[in-house]
Amino acid sequence: MGQAQGGRRSLTAxxxxxxxxxxxxxxxxxxIFTQGAGLPSxxxxxxxxxxxxxxxxxxxxYRKSEEVPDAVRHVLVLLRKDGLSHALNAVRKLRRRxxxxxxxxxxxxxxxxxRALAKPGLHQRFRAICSEVDGFISSTMELVPLxxxxxxxxxGFVPTPYPIEESAWDFSLxxxxxxxxxxxxxxxxxxxxxxxxxxxxxxxxxQPVTVINTEGWTGARLLRSISRDLRIVSGQxxxxxxxxxxxxxxxxxxLDRSAVPGQVAGDALLCSLPCVGGDGAVDKLAFPGLCGxxxxxxxxxxxxxRLLADDNYYAQTLEKSRELALxxxxxxxxxxxxxxxxxx
Numbered sequence: 001m002g003q004a005q006g007g008r009r010s011l012t013a014x015x016x017x018x019x020x021x022x023x024x025x026x027x028x029x030x031x032i033f034t035q036g037a038g039l040p041s042x043x044x045x046x047x048x049x050x051x052x053x054x055x056x057x058x059x060x061x062y063r064k065s066e067e068v069p070d071a072v073r074h075v076l077v078l079l080r081k082d083g084l085s086h087a088l089n090a091v092r093k094l095r096r097r098x099x100x101x102x103x104x105x106x107x108x109x110x111x112x113x114x115r116a117l118a119k120p121g122l123h124q125r126f127r128a129i130c131s132e133v134d135g136f137i138s139s140t141m142e143l144v145p146l147x148x149x150x151x152x153x154x155x156g157f158v159p160t161p162y163p164i165e166e167s168a169w170d171f172s173l174x175x176x177x178x179x180x181x182x183x184x185x186x187x188x189x190x191x192x193x194x195x196x197x198x199x200x201x202x203x204x205x206x207q208p209v210t211v212i213n214t215e216g217w218t219g220a221r222l223l224r225s226i227s228r229d230l231r232i233v234s235g236q237x238x239x240x241x242x243x244x245x246x247x248x249x250x251x252x253x254x255l256d257r258s259a260v261p262g263q264v265a266g267d268a269l270l271c272s273l274p275c276v277g278g279d280g281a282v283d284k285l286a287f288p289g290l291c292g293x294x295x296x297x298x299x300x301x302x303x304x305x306r307l308l309a310d311d312n313y314y315a316q317t318l319e320k321s322r323e324l325a326l327x328x329x330x331x332x333x334x335x336x337x338x339x340x341x342x343x344x
Contacts, residue, residue, distance in 0.1 A: 021061045025083050037166055139158070172272035201255065212233045265280055
């Protein structure tokens with residue numbers, strides 16, 4: 001992590017372990033993760049994405065700054081294109097209460113942040129927020145220079161964790177029960193997702209291909225125009241149902257080039273599946289030999305083909321990805337990283 005700039009205090013004070021994530025004016029309901037990841041059957045948002053930062057520290061996820069308990073010393077405020085004014089107000093309220101405040105973009109893919117800062121007024125508001133906080137957490141490596149250029153204090157890249165060390169969150173099936181390819185992307189309308197290319201690239205492998213359609217009638221028509229043999233699952237599934245569906249497959253395949261945090265790859269880890277072709281942060285950390293940074297499109301398809309046919313290579317790949325994930329992405333590892341980097 002870099003040092004604080006402009007004489008700003010370093011995040012090395014003696015802080016309490018309690019940690020909060022605040023999404024000012026957001027839609028997700030408040031959830032307290034006193035049991036860490038808890039159980040998949042627990043009500044409320046699952047402990048993934050930005051909720052995972054709170055969950056790995058047994059903290060809470062809130063919508064209003066007033067809800068953050070007095071005992072919590074560190075608060076991560078999430079930034080959204082439509083919520084920068086809410087974020088600035090929340091930062092000021094939290095600072096008045098003596099909190100140490102960090103910020104992070106909630107939608108943190110490169111194209112998402114580019115759209116959020118496309119107008120001068122929005123960029124100025126972002127810089128104003130950065131000037132009033134103690135630091136930042138970047139859920140992707142690529143965005144670190146953006147925070148630093150805005151003089152956001154000390155901070156750095158901290159991946160979103162996954163509770164892979166907890167047996168309750170092991171959704172894997174025996175290998176003999178896995179079949180086919182799950183397409184990790186969904187949106188035709190986002191060019192950097194390369195959704196059409198991902199589907200088209202694996203059709204020649206002669207395996208069942210499952211894709212989730214969240215774009216209604218238009219999406220269904222587009223998918224049917226690609227192939228009549230696709231298995232199309234319509235609508236958004238509850239998270240545990242989605243993981244159960246994912247776990248039925250042999251591999252996850254995508255060609256996403258959005259530089260996102262990598263939730264699809266994280267979901268694959270919970271199902272003990274290899275994830276091929278993405279370039280998210282989790283992809284790079286847990287699947288370095290399979291990710292888009294290592295493989296051009298044709299090579300990614302060849303690797304997918306080998307994973308579908310070669311059981312020994314498949315088992316070795318899974319063993320290595322789990323080893324890397326435990327070392328870099330587990331709840332305990334990311335909690336330790338937060339504790340050491342920010343002295344929480």
